[in-house]
Amino acid sequence: MPIAGLTAAALLSNGAARVVERFRLAGWPEVMSALASTGPAGVIDRVRQAEASGGVPSDDATITHCTAFTAPCVRVRR
Numbered sequence: 001m002p003i004a005g006l007t008a009a010a011l012l013s014n015g016a017a018r019v020v021e022r023f024r025l026a027g028w029p030e031v032m033s034a035l036a037s038t039g040p041a042g043v044i045d046r047v048r049q050a051e052a053s054g055g056v057p058s059d060d061a062t063i064t065h066c067t068a069f070t071a072p073c074v075r076v077r078r
Contacts, residue, residue, distance in 0.1 A: 008067045010035055015059030019043055023050040035065045 010032065019025050025046055026034065034043050040063035051058045 006069060008032060008036065011064040013060050013062040015061035016044060016047060016063045019047050025050060040065055
């Protein structure tokens with residue numbers, strides 16, 4: 001996807017990414033939709049529920065969700 005088409009971006013720690021990578025509760029497009037509707041707390045809640053039901057120790061879970069880009073993105077190469 002061209003940078004100009006971005007409407008949102010997210011950074012997930014490995015603990016938060018468990019929703020996709022370990023527990024397979026959603027794919028990345030579904031995670032982005034969930035972030036738009038329930039925010040980071042909703043996604044982390046799903047991870048915590050999966051950890052609890054699977055008897056898996058919890059890991060750090062951090063999400064940064066960026067929206068409302070107002071300036072064009074600038075690409076810098078050095």
